[in-house]
Amino acid sequence: MTTITADDDHDPHAAHDDHGPDKGLTRWITTTNHKDIGTLYLWLAFIMFLTGGTMAMVIRLELFQPGLQFVEPGFFNQMTTMHGLIMVFGAIMPAFVGLANWLIPMMIGAPDMALPRMNNWSFWILPFAFTMLASTLFMEGGGPAFGWTFYAPLSTTFAPDSTDYFIFAVHLMGISSVMGAINVIATILNMRAPGMTLMKMPLFVWTWLITAYLLIAVMPVLAGAVTMMLTDRHFGTSFFDAAGGGDPVLFQHIFWFFGHPEVYIMILPAFGVISAIVPTFARKRLFGYDSMVYAVASIAILSFLVWAHHMFTTGMPVAGELYFMYATILISVPTGVKVFNWVSTMWKGSMTFETPMLWALGFIVMFTIGGLSGLMLGVAPVDTQYHDTYFVVAHFHYVLVTGALYSIIAAFYYWVPKWTGHMYNETHGKIHFWWSTIAVNVLFFPQHFLGLAGMPRRIPDYALQFAEFNMISSIGGFAFGLAQVFFLYIVIKTIKGGEKASDLVWEGATGLEFEELSSPPPYHSFTVAPDIK
């Protein structure tokens, strides 16, 4: 088997068996290579992570003490809104797509993604979308200030003019995500090397297959929601306006029909990463592979059936509250299967604790804390007290920061020696882990107490009794932010040089990317399909 390539002038005779990348900026703008595009995604995610992180620093600075010290309440609201949007759509999601691009072709024994040109387009829409989104901050009337959930009528009747740019930015992100997801599905279903059956695929590939399905199912619903916002704002429709027979609560239903699967879009690939790292450093096979696959699929199906647990206090018939409560609690069963399987994988393993394993263990412990507070929130009667308090903020930051983000960082340390051929500095990696982990708990754990005591989210000022915990939380926030600047240094240093990594990289590593490819791997991963044992 050989690889056929075609140049841009589409002259078939220009096809040749092997070629490297173009030079300079053109390489990155016109590339169809999954590794280049993966790198672009990861860097975009990092830039967005630091941007959204800076906004979080503004939030924590204002909340350092009670009273208003640094920013206007309106600007504070813009910061919470943009921080959420940028972290969800700009940092976590693109980072996972970057990992998918880098890893899926290598893991299934393919030369590249199935639709390489569309892959380029999926990425190159995003810088335009985020420029548009960020530019709203500088427009007259300010940027969106209605929270990342943009509930009507805050986002329709009472929103600033810049909201239309926000709407179109969401449309563009949706187009990008759907194309990226179609590419992932086509790659996994069509590009596997002979012998790579579905139930032999690494779990990262499985989790991404299911994530891509979720993306294609719900991103268009989000596009529909913002389209209805747009027509409500400008064309006289009344989808979210009770005066015309619509209902603002309808917005919440449609938003969360997107929003809840979105939560799993941000965590399923993380499960895949952890399921790759834990067996390597426990030097055992993953415990319960089949049950892991079925658990991920069950979580994905259930994720479509639980959306209104975000709306327990909005107003719903009691039968609805009960149904959504029971369905939500049901998700803890497949999630529990996953956590117990990771723990069982480590049971009696020959464990070592290199940096990726530390981040993975941090994930398992702290994601479980976030999962347990999620159980509390899923119980409708008690949610009446927790709703829209800092308890919710603490919950989803444990899930998204010490969950999704930790898995992304773990993935970086685990695969960067493969990608670049350089080992990162182990001491630096460990410092990064312990520094982040102490800081992140100082940052978010007190927020549980604040929320239980009744401090509402998205408010720039607070009652005096919340002062101590807020100050502690802010100190943790600044420390965590600084740790990620250190991470930037580690990333650049590792790319530029470092101890040479072996092809296997880790003693206990398995999978095609470690066993069959050099470090760094060739530009087109597998030009000849590997033998699958």
Added chain:
Amino acid sequence: MSAASEGDYYVPHGTHWPIIGSIGLATIAVGFARFLHGSEITVMLVGIAILIFMLYGWFGQVIDESISGLYNKQVDMSFRLGMGWFIFSEVMFFGAFFGALFYARAYSIPWLGGASNNDATAWLLWPDFKAVWPLLEAPMADKFASAKEAMGAWGLPAINTALLLTSGLTVTLAHHALRREDRVWLVYWLFATVALGFLFVGLQALEYSHAYGELNLRMDSGIYGSTFYMLTGFHGFHVTMGATMLLVIMIRAMKGHFTPDNHFGFEAVAWYWHFVDVVWLFLFFSIYVWGGSGGVIHE
């Protein structure tokens, strides 16, 4: 070189079309947003021109590569998967609007009329509101343009249903002609399909003018008008797109493209056309037949 033989991988080299497409999309977005705030529509039109240029160039390149035999069965399957999942994403897009329609009829209007435990809502907000479907008069009637009458199902909409169903048949006949390499009938049946498609769009424009003129059924007539125009409008837009794509396929057929075993371009558009057809059937029943009748939902 054995590009067309089975099992070979095909990896295209760099391409500049995506970045042009991104610039086009961003220009459309910025132009539309500016237009909504009082600027001229010129910027948006420039964006649309850039996007059309991109589509022409990108598809042109893919067609050239396909004809010169660069693609193999695996590439064909990637294209099939891509088109199939794209259509699934479109289904979900329409799903959001169907959801709004069903929610309005099943929940928001009865609740505004006091159903479930909402007596106080009805009594405090708009005590005179009549919870009926189709909703001709909005709860806050003076803020909205009350419609005189709902759109009936058995006039133009029924004719349009017949047109679209027939076009589904003609495109299938075109496919059969292509498979038996009967290029004359391929083009004839494609022409019939395109004509039926554009006729549908024309009749829908007529229906809209009737709705706006005689019936005073408008986008700002409340939730009935909102859902009516959102669903039929996006559907009409998709019919226009589909008919345009069929036109391109017809021109390609006249140029001698497609063979009996290799014509995924044709099939992709035919899939899309059937999807548009099926959406219309759902629309016809939920907007016109079921949605145009009903009466009082809550006293």
